[in-house]
Amino acid sequence: MTSRSIAGFTVQRLCDGVFEASTEALLHPGGAAPRSKAAERYPGGRMPLDVNAFALRLSGGITLVDAGGGPALGTGFGRIRPALAGMGIRPEDVEAVCLTHLHSDHAGGLFDEDRACFPRATVMVPAAELAFFTDPAARERTHPDRRSGFRMAAALTSAYDGRIRALPEGPVVPGLDCVALPGHTPGHAGYRLGEGAGALLLWGDVVHLPELQVADPDLGLVYDFDPALAAETRRSLLARCAGEQWIVAGGHTGFGRVTSGGDGFAFEPLP
Numbered sequence: 001m002t003s004r005s006i007a008g009f010t011v012q013r014l015c016d017g018v019f020e021a022s023t024e025a026l027l028h029p030g031g032a033a034p035r036s037k038a039a040e041r042y043p044g045g046r047m048p049l050d051v052n053a054f055a056l057r058l059s060g061g062i063t064l065v066d067a068g069g070g071p072a073l074g075t076g077f078g079r080i081r082p083a084l085a086g087m088g089i090r091p092e093d094v095e096a097v098c099l100t101h102l103h104s105d106h107a108g109g110l111f112d113e114d115r116a117c118f119p120r121a122t123v124m125v126p127a128a129e130l131a132f133f134t135d136p137a138a139r140e141r142t143h144p145d146r147r148s149g150f151r152m153a154a155a156l157t158s159a160y161d162g163r164i165r166a167l168p169e170g171p172v173v174p175g176l177d178c179v180a181l182p183g184h185t186p187g188h189a190g191y192r193l194g195e196g197a198g199a200l201l202l203w204g205d206v207v208h209l210p211e212l213q214v215a216d217p218d219l220g221l222v223y224d225f226d227p228a229l230a231a232e233t234r235r236s237l238l239a240r241c242a243g244e245q246w247i248v249a250g251g252h253t254g255f256g257r258v259t260s261g262g263d264g265f266a267f268e269p270l271p
Contacts, residue, residue, distance in 0.1 A: 006199070009057055011057075013254065016081075020046040027220040027222060061095035063094075069106075070110075101149070102125065121160075123163060126187040127146040130153065133187075154264065199247070200249065203250045208253075211267060241257075249271065256269045
């Protein structure tokens with residue numbers, strides 16, 4: 001666990017486990033050469049990705065941003081619930097869960113098998129994400145390999161019936177804003193805590209590999225629903241993060257800052 005005080009709030013990073021992605025998952029519009037160059041960073045062909053969620057102590061109580069994958073994601077996952085217990089936070093103490101998107105490594109931790117893990121929580125989903133993944137026509141248009149979000153939406157609707165809120169872009173609660181960041185999924189979003197320099201942006205899966213993708217925003221992974229849009233979002237967001245001097249963290253990245261220079265952008269982890 002890593003804790004920081006941001007904009008007057010305490011933010012705890014929780015790691016649910018570590019997923020090892022294959023370097024075969026790398027994508028680049030420039031073809032094989034930039035993909036191979038990126039893969040050289042991982043001689044074993046496996047890219048370890050932390051699976052993170054964040055606990056925020058807001059005025060209304062405990063809010064989670066994402067929930068990890070939970071035990072259903074496999075051996076070595078499901079660490080968030082014990083971590084919360086170690087902080088003295090019971091499942092019924094969680095008032096809200098703000099999802100960045102509906103992939104299983106971000107939303108799977110909401111469930112005890114097919115039941116709600118957090119019995120009092122309102123689950124907040126970006127409105128565009130919820131609309132897409134609950135649309136039967138959109139499901140039929142989507143390749144079967146890309147349909148996990150539809151299954152997650154159905155599970156969420158069943159377990160949290162009456163406690164799901166579609167979030168438009170903008171304020172969620174005082175001090176916390178939803179920021180649309182489409183591409184990784186159709187309605188993917190991040191959450192900004194605070195304003196101005198020193199604010200924290202939890203950017204979800206805009207970036208999976210900060211040392212590589214911040215320097216080369218065109219580098220993507222096969223998990224991106226729309227790789228071209230994901231790269232466009234990543235590039236524009238990096239410029240904004242550097243210009244606004246925001247602290248950033250995400251589903252697979254720790255706390256850091258984005259800096260800009262003559263050669264582009266760089267990611268500087270915070271100690």
